[in-house]
Amino acid sequence: MEIIIDGKKAAVQEGETILQAARRNGIDIPTLCYSDALPGITSCRICMVEVKENGVTKRVASCAYPVHEGMEVTTDNETIRRTRNVLLNLYSARVPHNKDIKALKEKYDVPEIKRLQVNKGETHLAENCVLCGLCVKACEEMGTNAISTVFRGAEKKVGTPFDEPSDSCIGCGACASVCPTEAIQMTQENGVRTIWDKTFELIQCKECGKYFATAQEIAYVKQKIGNDMDMALCEKCKQKGNAAKFKEALKAELDI
Amino acid sequence: MESKKTILVCCGTGCLANGSQKIYDAFKEQLKALELDVELIPDVKGTGCHGLCQKGPLVHILPQQITYVHVKDSDVPEIIAKSITNNEVIDRLLYFDAQQKAKVQSKEDWTFDKKQMRLALRNVGHIDNESIDDYIERDGYKAIAKVLKNMKPQEVIDEMKHSKLRGRGGGGFLTGLKWSFAAKAEGSPKYVICNADEGDPGAFMDRSVLEGDPHTVLEGMAICAYAIGANRGFLYVRDEYGLAVKNMKKAIEAAKKRGFLGENILGTEFSFDAEIVRGGGAFVCGEETALIASIEGKTGEPVQKPPFPADKGLWGKPTIINNVETWSNVPLIINKGADWFRSIGTENSPGTKVFALVGKIANTGLVEVPMGITLRELIFDIGGGIPGGRKFKAVQTGGPSGGCIPESKLDLPVDFDSLTAEGSMMGSGGLVVMDDRTCMVEVARFYMQFLYGESCGKCAPCREGIKRMLEILGDICEGRGQEGDIDLLLEMGEAIQESSLCALGKTAANPVISNIENFREEFEEHIKNKRCPAGVCKDLTEFYVDAEACKGCTLCAKRCPVGAISGEKKQLHVIDSEKCTKCGICIDSCKFNAIKVK
Numbered sequence: 001m002e003i004i005i006d007g008k009k010a011a012v013q014e015g016e017t018i019l020q021a022a023r024r025n026g027i028d029i030p031t032l033c034y035s036d037a038l039p040g041i042t043s044c045r046i047c048m049v050e051v052k053e054n055g056v057t058k059r060v061a062s063c064a065y066p067v068h069e070g071m072e073v074t075t076d077n078e079t080i081r082r083t084r085n086v087l088l089n090l091y092s093a094r095v096p097h098n099k100d101i102k103a104l105k106e107k108y109d110v111p112e113i114k115r116l117q118v119n120k121g122e123t124h125l126a127e128n129c130v131l132c133g134l135c136v137k138a139c140e141e142m143g144t145n146a147i148s149t150v151f152r153g154a155e156k157k158v159g160t161p162f163d164e165p166s167d168s169c170i171g172c173g174a175c176a177s178v179c180p181t182e183a184i185q186m187t188q189e190n191g192v193r194t195i196w197d198k199t200f201e202l203i204q205c206k207e208c209g210k211y212f213a214t215a216q217e218i219a220y221v222k223q224k225i226g227n228d229m230d231m232a233l234c235e236k237c238k239q240k241g242n243a244a245k246f247k248e249a250l251k252a253e254l255d256i
Numbered sequence: 257m258e259s260k261k262t263i264l265v266c267c268g269t270g271c272l273a274n275g276s277q278k279i280y281d282a283f284k285e286q287l288k289a290l291e292l293d294v295e296l297i298p299d300v301k302g303t304g305c306h307g308l309c310q311k312g313p314l315v316h317i318l319p320q321q322i323t324y325v326h327v328k329d330s331d332v333p334e335i336i337a338k339s340i341t342n343n344e345v346i347d348r349l350l351y352f353d354a355q356q357k358a359k360v361q362s363k364e365d366w367t368f369d370k371k372q373m374r375l376a377l378r379n380v381g382h383i384d385n386e387s388i389d390d391y392i393e394r395d396g397y398k399a400i401a402k403v404l405k406n407m408k409p410q411e412v413i414d415e416m417k418h419s420k421l422r423g424r425g426g427g428g429f430l431t432g433l434k435w436s437f438a439a440k441a442e443g444s445p446k447y448v449i450c451n452a453d454e455g456d457p458g459a460f461m462d463r464s465v466l467e468g469d470p471h472t473v474l475e476g477m478a479i480c481a482y483a484i485g486a487n488r489g490f491l492y493v494r495d496e497y498g499l500a501v502k503n504m505k506k507a508i509e510a511a512k513k514r515g516f517l518g519e520n521i522l523g524t525e526f527s528f529d530a531e532i533v534r535g536g537g538a539f540v541c542g543e544e545t546a547l548i549a550s551i552e553g554k555t556g557e558p559v560q561k562p563p564f565p566a567d568k569g570l571w572g573k574p575t576i577i578n579n580v581e582t583w584s585n586v587p588l589i590i591n592k593g594a595d596w597f598r599s600i601g602t603e604n605s606p607g608t609k610v611f612a613l614v615g616k617i618a619n620t621g622l623v624e625v626p627m628g629i630t631l632r633e634l635i636f637d638i639g640g641g642i643p644g645g646r647k648f649k650a651v652q653t654g655g656p657s658g659g660c661i662p663e664s665k666l667d668l669p670v671d672f673d674s675l676t677a678e679g680s681m682m683g684s685g686g687l688v689v690m691d692d693r694t695c696m697v698e699v700a701r702f703y704m705q706f707l708y709g710e711s712c713g714k715c716a717p718c719r720e721g722i723k724r725m726l727e728i729l730g731d732i733c734e735g736r737g738q739e740g741d742i743d744l745l746l747e748m749g750e751a752i753q754e755s756s757l758c759a760l761g762k763t764a765a766n767p768v769i770s771n772i773e774n775f776r777e778e779f780e781e782h783i784k785n786k787r788c789p790a791g792v793c794k795d796l797t798e799f800y801v802d803a804e805a806c807k808g809c810t811l812c813a814k815r816c817p818v819g820a821i822s823g824e825k826k827q828l829h830v831i832d833s834e835k836c837t838k839c840g841i842c843i844d845s846c847k848f849n850a851i852k853v854k
Contacts, residue, residue, distance in 0.1 A: 042560040043715045045755040059754050064560040079754065086751035090720035115744055116724055130716065149555070149713070152538070154723045156713035 001069045006076065018062035018073055019047055029075050030084070030104060032091075032180045033132035034063045038141060041133045046087055046104075050074040059083075081108075089113040091130055098128045100181045128183035131156055135175035135184060143224070144168050147175060147196065160196050171200035171214035205234035207241075261340055264316040266381065268305030268467055269460070269499055270621075275329065276302075276313035282332040290336065301384035304468015307377075308368055310620035311351060316381075321362035324349035354618060354640055371638050373600065374624045375608045376424070376584040380468030385503050388510040391471040397516050399587035400478050404524045412483040412590070413439055419594035420606050421586075425451055425542070425579030426654065426683040427759070428605075428672035431586075434576060437566035438484040441574035446486035448477050448530075449570065449577040451547060452493040452500070455539040456655025457706060458614040459686035462580035464622055465610075466493065466500035469584065470507035474517060474530055476583030479590060480576055481528040489530035490570070492547050495537055504532055539656075539710035543758045544569075544577045546712065557714045558758035579684065581610055601627030605671035609682065615652075615689040618643045625670070632666040635689055644844070646691040650774070654683025656703045656710075657763030659770025660696065679770040681763065693843065695792035696775040697782050701729040703767040711760065718761030721752040725768060733793045737783035742772055791853035794838040798854040801829045805850035812842040812851060 003012050005022055012021040017039070022029050032044035042061045049062040052072040059079070074080070088108065091101045093116045104110075131149070135158060139147050146169035150159050160166035171193050176184040186195040191211050193200045202211035203218060212234035222231065233241065265271075265280040283300045306314045311325035317339055324335065327349060338344035350359040355367040363369055374380075383390035391397070403412055417432030438446060450473055454462040465473065477489045493501050508530055511517040519527045533551050540546045541556040548570050550556040569575025585607060589597045598606045605627040611634065614620055618640030625634060631651060635641065642648050650660040653670075659680035661668065668674050672682045690699065704726040713719040725748055731737050749765030756762045772779055781787050788796040801812075801821075808826040820836040823829030831842070831851075843851045 040560070042757055045715050045717050045757065048755050061560060061757075066562070082747065083751045083754045086721070086748055087717055087755060090716060090724060093724060094720055113744065115728070115738065115740070131713065131719070132716075133714070151713070152540075153711040153713040154708060154719060156719065 001067070003067050003070065004072045006074060012067045014067075016067050018049060018051070018060070018065050018067055021067050022049075022062065022073070022075060027075055029062055030108065031063060032130060033134055035134055035178055038134060038137045038178065040064050041137055044130070044132050046084055048080060048083060050077060050080060084108060085110045086113070089116050093117055095127050095130060095181065095183075098130075098181050098183075101130070128181045129158060130181050130183070131158065132180060133158075134178045134180065138174040138178045142170075142172060142174055144170055144172070144220070146170075163197075165198035166196060169196055169198055170216040170220045171195055171198065172217045172220075203232065205237050206232040207237035208234060210234050210236075261320075262318040263300045263335075263340070264303045264306075264318065264381065265300060266304070266306050266312060266314040266316075267302035267385070268309070268312075268381075268464060270305060270309035271312035271314060272499070274312045276327075278329040279313055279315065279327055279332060282329045283336070286332055286336055287340075301390075302386070303383060304380040304385050305377075305464040305622055306363065306381040307372075307623060308351075308363070308366070308619060308621040310618075314363075316363065320345075321364060323351060323361070323363040323366075325351045355637070368619050368621075368623070368638055368640065371625060371629065371633060372623055373608050373626050375588055375600070376465060376581045376610050377469070377622070377624045378588070379472060380464055383469065385468050385470065386506055388471060388507070388514060391469070395591055396471055396587075397475055397511075397514075399590035400475050400482075400516065401522055403479050403482055403590060404522055404526055409439065409483045409485065412479060415594050416483070416586070416589065419589045419597045420604070421582065421589060421597065422605060422672055423579060424581035424585070424609065424684065426657075426681065428682060431578060431582055434566055434578075435480060435483055437564070438486075438574045438576045441567045443568070443573045444485075445488060446484055446573055447570045447575040448481045448484070448486045448489040448528075449544075449547070449551070449575060450477055450489070450491040450530075450583055451542060451544065451577050451579045452491055452497070453535045453542040453547060454494060454497075454580070454684060455542050455710075456684055456686040458688050459612045459655060459684055461610040461612055461622065461685045463497050463500050465580050465584050466497065467503050470500075470504045471511060471516075472587055473504075473580055473583045474507060474511055476578075476586035477530060478517065478521065478528045479586050480578070480583075482526055484574070484576060486576070487527050487529065489528065490551055491530060491532045492535055492541070492551060493532055494535040494541075501532060501534060508532070538712070539706075540712045540758070540760050543760055546758070547577065548575065555712075557712045558760075560757060581685070602669065602671050604673060609670065609685055611685045611687045613639045613687050613689070615687075616642055616644075616646065616691040616694070617689040627671045628669045630667050630669055631661065634670065634687070635666070639689065642689070642691050644691075646693060648689070649692045649694050650690045650696065650699075652680075652688040652690065652699070652767070653686070654681035654763075654766070655686045656706050657681060657760070657766055658683050658686070659766045660690070660699065660774060661770075662774045679766060679773060681766070693790055693792070693840070695733075695788050695790040696771045696778050697729065697732055697788070698790075698792050700768045700771045701726065701733055704729055704764075707760070707764045711764070715755075715757035715761060717752045717755045718757070718764060721748055721756075721761075722764055724748065725752075725765065729768070732779065732782050733788075733795070735782075735786045735793075735795045737779075737786075739783065741783055742776065742779050745769075746772060787854075789853060791838070791840060791843060797838045798833055799831050799836060799838065799840075799842065799851055800854050801831060802850045802852050803828050805848050807848050807850070809847070811845050811847070815841050815845045817841065 010025040029047050031047045033041040042064045047062045048059050051060050088105050088110045146166040173186050176186040191202045200214035205212050218231050280302050313327050315324045315327045353360045413436050421431045422428040452462050535541050538556045541550045543558045546556045546558040565575040601607045608624050608626050610624045623638050650662050652660045675682050708722050708726050711718045749769045752765050786796050791797045806828050813821040820832045
């Protein structure tokens with residue numbers, strides 16, 4: 001089916017969100033809490049677009065709003081810009097030194113609202129978390145549920161239960177890898193990974209020797225998929241191995 | 257033969273807090289001890305709220321229709337001796353009606369009651385809330401019987417659609433239309449939920465219905481369950497409502513025993529069961545998706561709509577959520593018909609609405625009026641106006657998400673659309689009246705403070721935006737307001753409205769925006785001249801005694817808790833600004849309006 005995005009016709013698929021359709025059509029919409037793998041959080045609200053359908057105009061979160069035949073979408077107008085400007089200023093008031101928010105402000109030419117940037121002492125200068133919730137969703141999808149948001153409103157934060165090292169954490173680092181503002185500290189030194197106040201011994205790839213996963217992570221995945229396959233290869237070496245196998249198989253096929 | 261007498265003792269939360277349980281017990285005990293003639297044994301009933309909580313505890317005697325106010329347990333022997341055995345009326349216990357300037361015998365004749373029309377509250381105060389027989393006597397469970405015997409599910413939905421009943425929780429969505437979505441939606445089982453997470457400051461409409469007439473809610477839910485094909489219902493009641501939970505539990509048990517709930521209701525194929533879920537004290541759980549999350553055992557946070565609960569609600573299944581007051585209207589519409597219902601109220605907002613009248617108003621309490629009545633009638637005729645000789649300044653409708661409406665707009669009809677057009681909203685029915693001693697900047701700050709504590713924090717505009725708006729409002733109230741703050745508040749308010757995830761955030765800025773629109777000069781006075789004209793913001797207030805008005809009565813000096821006022825009898829009094837804590841007691845006590853704000 002077809003919709004109109006910013007005045008241009010765009011072919012879209014049923015079941016897609018406006019964001020997916022726009023991005024596939026090369027139209028840029030900013031996001032913080034969105035990931036293709038973990039959609040539907042809808043907390044960051046910077047992907048708001050204007051939708052006109054059935055004679056009604058409304059502003060919706062493009063990351064969760066499904067496309068409908070004939071709808072008209074505007075991704076940039078005065079209201080959307082005004083809203084985004086305030087929002088990005090609110091973000092930078094929360095995390096004044098975060099480079100990702102700074103970059104977004106620059107990219108969208110957001111004027112500084114100085115009144116909001118007064119640091120009243122409550123903001124930790126090291127704060128980088130914008131509470132988008134992607135890390136929590138990633139951990140939930142992993143099935144580990146080691147972290148969650150705690151408290152509510154302005155007090156809200158992400159953490160392990162009682163801020164203690166969590167028994168459920170397998171040190172996979174999925175949370176850190178999906179974080180849009182690099183707010184989760186994960187360090188790796190001499191074969192030891194530290195995250196959420198817990199240390200994990202890393203396993204070396206038996207092919208290239210690179211540390212690539214924690215022992216707990218490998219054990220967890222093995223138990224989850226229920227077999228004992230060899231998992232001592234890092235992602236790169238696994239790909240290499242697969243490529244080599246494929247090559248041989250192809251060769252054999254061609255030789256016949 | 258003398259007809260049997262009934263003594264109705266209000267046992268709603270308001271009257272209970274004022275000691276009505278003692279009165280109820282005293283009546284029971286003393287009547288038993290007196291061993292009155294069998295024909296005369298009066299029936300004592302603990303009932304739900306009669307409405308005029310400020311005058312509680314209330315005792316109403318039938319059939320003479322005598323209403324006593326501010327009753328104490330020590331009054332019981334006299335009431336029995338005079339009013340029960342002798343049909344005498346005790347003048348000193350009657351209500352003084354300020355509008356009629358006279359004592360009035362029956363609450364039916366109070367000005368407070370005259371403009372009211374009680375549909376949702378039809379049984380509240382008239383029946384013993386623990387008696388299913390009382391409910392049945394007043395047409396209770398007649399509607400579910402009618403529906404099960406004579407109507408197909410689609411006919412029930414058509415009737416509800418035709419009634420144009422709109423959701424009384426605040427959204428104002430057409431109830432019948434919502435039901436039709438759930439009936440059509442794929443997925444099984446389906447669920448019915450009663451939203452009783454009433455959380456607006458000062459609002460207690462739903463509490464009253466749950467406490468005083470729990471069966472009507474159960475009946476409404478059962479009718480909906482039949483119409484959409486559900487068999488299970490939940491009542492999500494805020495945890496603070498202890499009495500409501502208690503009464504509702506008893507009602508569920510009684511209804512099950514009589515076959516109005518449970519398997520094969522009234523011998524038909526239809527089964528429906530309901531249970532109570534107690535809320536955890538979060539305001540946001542009044543938002544339907546957050547409420548559903550809470551019932552599921554998750555953190556009470558809203559999720560993006562669509563999909564709407566009617567399509568995918570509780571555990572991903574089609575779910576109808578309606579507010580207590582909405583449920584209470586359902587059996588009535590079925591019994592009396594949609595056409596009858598539409599003859600009340602306005603074209604697009606038929607029926608009545610219950611309001612909790614609170615704040616600076618003479619008659620604090622619960623009222624139910626036909627839609628379309630003006631705010632002026634509500635506040636001055638029913639509410640009795642502003643006490644203490646002060647002037648009306650604004651009325652806040654719709655709870656923390658509503659806006660403040662000034663004097664100039666008091667002739668606005670009360671219905672869903674008119675209030676929204678004025679930047680306020682109907683909301684669930686909270687109505688807070690403010691007098692001229694109210695600072696509108698401080699009011700805006702108060703509501704922001706409330707929402708700051710209640711925002712769930714899931715989405716950024718609500719969480720961060722309210723926090724920053726509250727900071728700016730605090731600055732203005734404490735003398736740190738800057739030029740440009742008003743425009744910035746409006747700009748932020750718009751952004752929060754535009755981009756928040758749920759209705760809490762989308763409406764959070766309403767009190768600020770409407771106060772700026774209607775009382776902008778008050779904000780400017782705070783920012784530019786560092787002065788609070790209402791004399792509320794302590795850092796921006798200085799009181800003085802007006803030399804011409806002061807009669808030297810010494811009352812202010814006596815009342816001042818810090819001894820800041822001095823002056824001889826019949827001489828001009830003086831306030832020592834150094835000592836003064838700006839509590840405002842002097843202003844409120846001066847009968848000559850001689851204390852002024854500099």
